[in-house]
Amino acid sequence: MTVSEACEQSDRVLGAYRHCERVMREQARNFSYGIRLMPPPKRRAMSAVYAFARGVDDIGDGPEPACVRLDLLDRSRRRLTTVQEVLRRRADAGALEGHPVLTALVDAAGRYPIPLEAFDELIDGCEDDIRGADYKTFDDLLRYCQRVAGTIGRLSLGVFGSDGRQRAEGLADSLGVALQLTNILRDLREDRMAGRIYLPAEDLERFGCTLNLDESGRFLDPPWRLNELVGFQAERARAWYAEGLRLLPLLDRRSAACTAAMAGIYRRLLENIAARPAAALNARVSLPTWQKAVVAARALSGVER
Numbered sequence: 001m002t003v004s005e006a007c008e009q010s011d012r013v014l015g016a017y018r019h020c021e022r023v024m025r026e027q028a029r030n031f032s033y034g035i036r037l038m039p040p041p042k043r044r045a046m047s048a049v050y051a052f053a054r055g056v057d058d059i060g061d062g063p064e065p066a067c068v069r070l071d072l073l074d075r076s077r078r079r080l081t082t083v084q085e086v087l088r089r090r091a092d093a094g095a096l097e098g099h100p101v102l103t104a105l106v107d108a109a110g111r112y113p114i115p116l117e118a119f120d121e122l123i124d125g126c127e128d129d130i131r132g133a134d135y136k137t138f139d140d141l142l143r144y145c146q147r148v149a150g151t152i153g154r155l156s157l158g159v160f161g162s163d164g165r166q167r168a169e170g171l172a173d174s175l176g177v178a179l180q181l182t183n184i185l186r187d188l189r190e191d192r193m194a195g196r197i198y199l200p201a202e203d204l205e206r207f208g209c210t211l212n213l214d215e216s217g218r219f220l221d222p223p224w225r226l227n228e229l230v231g232f233q234a235e236r237a238r239a240w241y242a243e244g245l246r247l248l249p250l251l252d253r254r255s256a257a258c259t260a261a262m263a264g265i266y267r268r269l270l271e272n273i274a275a276r277p278a279a280a281l282n283a284r285v286s287l288p289t290w291q292k293a294v295v296a297a298r299a300l301s302g303v304e305r
């Protein structure tokens, strides 16, 4: 490679990362506070992981008919294979067709041991969603959470690095599950309006809830039943946080800060929901910017553990 080709390539990679960082800044309303605590090379790698995952998630949630979304997910799988082939030198970078997220992902996975095959599992989870999978038991839901969020934990861990890789992977997976359980509670109404229920049918039955909505989009279940249902789910999510956060001592300072900030913000969302379930379920709960910044600052100074 000539010097000018090398410069061109590094400009292309930097431009690709800039694109991913923009996606992250604009769309990761909660998780960007943690990612920004990472040193620049790892932050860029995290943004590449985020941007690819965001693309997959957006296809899953998109307005297109199911068959179109399934085709788009197939295309994401093929793109992932191309990334892996470029890394194994079975294809040249031209195969990436100048796609900025793929370009950034190839660079990031060349620098850090990112388990790219986890994206395949993420895509499996989105396919389940599109095919209208239902979750009868918590084990069914757990498998979904591991696919759509545990995977992100394991991919992030590839960027972070850790002591005791195998144990750390299990804990990263658990933390992803905790975040996803929180996300499901926060988005209960929005998801219901889109025809989706993630909470296990066995739990709805146990607490006598249907999660049906009236015409104005409010839950018809009596508030005290919703309170009990949410209280139960919140307690379960807390146990997954307790397990997942055992990851922190296995990480370096900045990676631990990033993880603690992500978990800290989402845990506060969970506690806000748990404090006033019926109210929280009828309007999307979010934290003000200042509070997210405070959690991130506490995480960086090691207080948020």
Ligand SMILES: CC(C)=CCC/C(C)=C/CC/C(C)=C/COP(=O)(O)OP(=O)(O)O
Pocket (backbone or CB within 6 Å): 027, 028, 029, 030, 031, 148, 149, 150, 152, 153, 154, 156, 157, 172, 173, 175, 176, 179, 180, 183, 247, 259, 262
């Ligand atoms: C080890 C480690 C870092 C573990 C954490 C892994 C992680 C970040 C999982 C995210 C799962 C999740 C709830 C995504 C929702 O994204 P969204 O775009 O719906 O979120 P938002 O609406 O709250 O912004």
